[in-house]
Amino acid sequence: MIILLLNSSILGEAYKDKAKDFAEEARDTASEFAKNAKETFGSNDNQKLLAGIVALLFGGFGIHKFILGYTKEGATLLGVSIAGILLSCFGIGALFVWIPTVIGFVEGIIYLTKSDAEFYNTYQLGKKPWF
Structure with a gap:
């Protein structure tokens, strides 16, 4: 025991x-x-990928601009989209909805096709807000 x-x-x-x-x-x-x-x-790859995908899906609302730190440009896209939605009962509102959406879609394609270094130098160091 x-x-x-x-x-x-x-x-x-x-x-x-x-x-x-x-x-x-x-x-x-x-x-x-x-x-x-x-x-x-915190890497630049994720910001590039995230901004590109969000721009393709929700580009008209400018969310991708907010992700990259461009608050004025993001607010502009969001404001134009909201104005377009409010004015959509009139004929001109449809134009205001489509323009930011096309801009966001084009920017999403541009973001995703750039190399990592080129994206970083252009949009994060260079602070190029549009296209």
């Missing part, structure tokens, strides 16, 4: 050590994953 108790206490210590080692390894892996996620999320 005493031998069994000694064996279980020795095994318990060994399992505690293994659990501590596993916890330290998991903590290191989690911190490395968080570091890599921050680098990936």
